[in-house]
Amino acid sequence: MTEVPTSTPATLTPHWNEQGLIPVIAQEADTGEVLMLAWMNAEALELTLTSGEVVYWSRSRQALWRKGATSGNTQALVEARLDCDGDTLLLQVKQDGAGACHTGRRTCFFYRPSDGTWQLSEDD
Amino acid sequence: MTEVPTSTPATLTPHWNEQGLIPVIAQEADTGEVLMLAWMNAEALELTLTSGEVVYWSRSRQALWRKGATSGNTQALVEARLDCDGDTLLLQVKQDGAGACHTGRRTCFFYRPSDGTWQLSEDD
Numbered sequence: 001m002t003e004v005p006t007s008t009p010a011t012l013t014p015h016w017n018e019q020g021l022i023p024v025i026a027q028e029a030d031t032g033e034v035l036m037l038a039w040m041n042a043e044a045l046e047l048t049l050t051s052g053e054v055v056y057w058s059r060s061r062q063a064l065w066r067k068g069a070t071s072g073n074t075q076a077l078v079e080a081r082l083d084c085d086g087d088t089l090l091l092q093v094k095q096d097g098a099g100a101c102h103t104g105r106r107t108c109f110f111y112r113p114s115d116g117t118w119q120l121s122e123d124d
Numbered sequence: 125m126t127e128v129p130t131s132t133p134a135t136l137t138p139h140w141n142e143q144g145l146i147p148v149i150a151q152e153a154d155t156g157e158v159l160m161l162a163w164m165n166a167e168a169l170e171l172t173l174t175s176g177e178v179v180y181w182s183r184s185r186q187a188l189w190r191k192g193a194t195s196g197n198t199q200a201l202v203e204a205r206l207d208c209d210g211d212t213l214l215l216q217v218k219q220d221g222a223g224a225c226h227t228g229r230r231t232c233f234f235y236r237p238s239d240g241t242w243q244l245s246e247d248d
Contacts, residue, residue, distance in 0.1 A: 027158055117136070118206045
């Protein structure tokens with residue numbers, strides 16, 4: 001299992017879903033903490049790669065969403081990776097301000113499973 | 125922006141998309157490395173939480189997919205989190221075997237942007 005198959009293509013392009021979107025994981029570059037998952041269309045990805053400031057596509061507003069445009073909690077792009085089948089992006093970012101989450105928290109992932117539901121967790 | 129809004133609900137349930145699925149980020153618990161993104165339906169999530177072995181839903185095969193069932197590259201669940209709006213899961217896992225990727229690599233994220241395309245990158 002250590003030999004890498006030669007069939008892995010040398011180049012790849014993003015695979016957009018039926019809505020023209022791709023899921024994007026944002027990870028804090030310094031700590032490795034996973035901050036959030038959001039979506040991009042081709043224009044958002046292009047803007048992100050050329051500007052170095054992360055721009056998503058808001059599915060609820062159906063509009064480009066420059067992260068932190070209103071909150072000040074911007075994300076500066078450090079590095080971008082596309083996965084093996086081209087259908088997910090991983091961004092290393094520097095999260096500015098209070099955090100990535102609209103609730104003011106650093107990360108969006110703060111509910112833990114407990115007895116069949118998911119409970120708010122503030123102890124980390 | 126440091127005050128946490130009191131409107132954050134104390135409990136949450138997963139928000140399944142129109143296909144009954146939720147995206148799941150798998151992160152290596154020890155290193156913080158993001159390994160892959162896959163999908164779960166309600167049954168896969170239930171099996172994962174009760175067994176401690178990660179089970180996804182294969183969209184291509186339209187079947188439950190016990191990670192590593194054929195390759196041996198299983199994922200043991202360390203911790204699960206649901207995000208603030210209930211539409212993404214983050215799993216801390218212990219990745220067994222060669223790695224998470226079907227190509228034999230540790231992580232699925234190994235294409236870097238370069239001149240308008242994404243290039244295979246083996247230098248990390």
